[in-house]
Amino acid sequence: MTHRIVQLTDCHLFSDPAKTLRDIATWPRFTEVLEKVRRQVPDVDQLVLTGDTAHDEDLATYDAVRKELADWEGRVRIIPGNHDNRAALRTVFPDASCGPIDLVTFQVSWDDWQIIGLDSQQPGELPGSLGEEQLTWLRNLLQSAPERHTLLFLHHPPITVQSPWLDRIRLLDSTDLERLVSDHPQVVLIGCGHVHQEVVGSLGRATVLTTPSVGHPFRPRTEHIEIDSVGPAYRLWELFPDGRWSTQVMYCMSPVMK
Numbered sequence: 436m437t438h439r440i441v442q443l444t445d446c447h448l449f450s451d452p453a454k455t456l457r458d459i460a461t462w463p464r465f466t467e468v469l470e471k472v473r474r475q476v477p478d479v480d481q482l483v484l485t486g487d488t489a490h491d492e493d494l495a496t497y498d499a500v501r502k503e504l505a506d507w508e509g510r511v512r513i514i515p516g517n518h519d520n521r522a523a524l525r526t527v528f529p530d531a532s533c534g535p536i537d538l539v540t541f542q543v544s545w546d547d548w549q550i551i552g553l554d555s556q557q558p559g560e561l562p563g564s565l566g567e568e569q570l571t572w573l574r575n576l577l578q579s580a581p582e583r584h585t586l587l588f589l590h591h592p593p594i595t596v597q598s599p600w601l602d603r604i605r606l607l608d609s610t611d612l613e614r615l616v617s618d619h620p621q622v623v624l625i626g627c628g629h630v631h632q633e634v635v636g637s638l639g640r641a642t643v644l645t646t647p648s649v650g651h652p653f654r655p656r657t658e659h660i661e662i663d664s665v666g667p668a669y670r671l672w673e674l675f676p677d678g679r680w681s682t683q684v685m686y687c688m689s690p691v692m693k
C-alpha cells in the first residue's frame with residue numbers, strides 16, 4: 436500500500452485571522468491550501484505540520500487550527516518550529532508527543548515505512564538543535580527497526596540553502612544528525628520547513644527536501660530577508676512498499692498582494 440503524506444509548514448497564523456505579517460494575511464493562505472489538499476489528496480494518510488504554525492504562539496490560535504483541521508482528525512501530526520509554544524501544542528494536540536519528556540515529537544509506523552517527527556526548537560532562539568537526549572531516542576527507534584524505510588521530519592534544515600541569513604539559523608547539531616543517519620541507512624528522506632522555500636540537498640545518503648511556506652514566502656538566495664510572490668504551498672510525499680518514493684510541491688495560484 437502506498438502511504439500518502441501531506442506536509443504543511445510555516446503557516447505563521449494569528450488568533451486574529453485578519454492580522455498580517457509583512458503585509459501578508461496568513462490565515463486566508465492557510466484555508467486556501469487546505470481546500471486544495473481536500474480536492475487533490477482526498478485519501479491522505481497523514482497530515483504533518485512541520486513548525487511555525489502559530490506566529491503569536493497563542494493557545495487560541497492552536498485551537499482554531501485544530502478546528503480547521505477537523506476533516507483530518509486522528510491523522511494530524513505536528514512538531515514545533517522556532518515560532519511555537521510547546522505547552523500550547525501539547526494542550527491542543529495531546530496525541531502529538533511520544534518521545535523525550537518536554538519535547539513535541541511523533542512516530543507513525545507501518546510494516547514497510549515509518550515517519551518520525553523531531554523537535555528542533557530551542558525556546559527563544561531562531562536556530563535549532565535536537566540535543567543528545569532526543570538523538571539517543573531516535574537512535575533507539577532506528578535500531579529497533581533496521582528494515583523499515585524512514586522519513587524524518589524536523590523544522591530546521593540540517594543543510595545550507597545559499598542564503599547567509601537563513602544558514603546562520605539552521606540546525607546547529609546537523610553533524611550529529613548526519614552521523615546518526617549514516618549509521619542507519621533506512622533513513623532515506625528528511626523533510627523540513629523554516630526556510631520558506633523549496634530546496635533539495637543531502638545528509639549522508641539521505642535526501643533532504645525543504646517545503647515552501649503556507650505563510651509569507653522567502654525569495655531564494657538572498658543576503659537578507661526578501662518576500663517572494665508565490666502562493667501558499669504544500670508538499671505531497673508518496674511512499675511506496677518497495678522503498679521507492681516520490682514527492683512534489685503543489686502551489687496555490689494566489690500571488691502575494693502587497
Ligand SMILES: [Fe+2]
Pocket residue numbers: 445447486487516629630631
Ligand atoms: Fe517560519
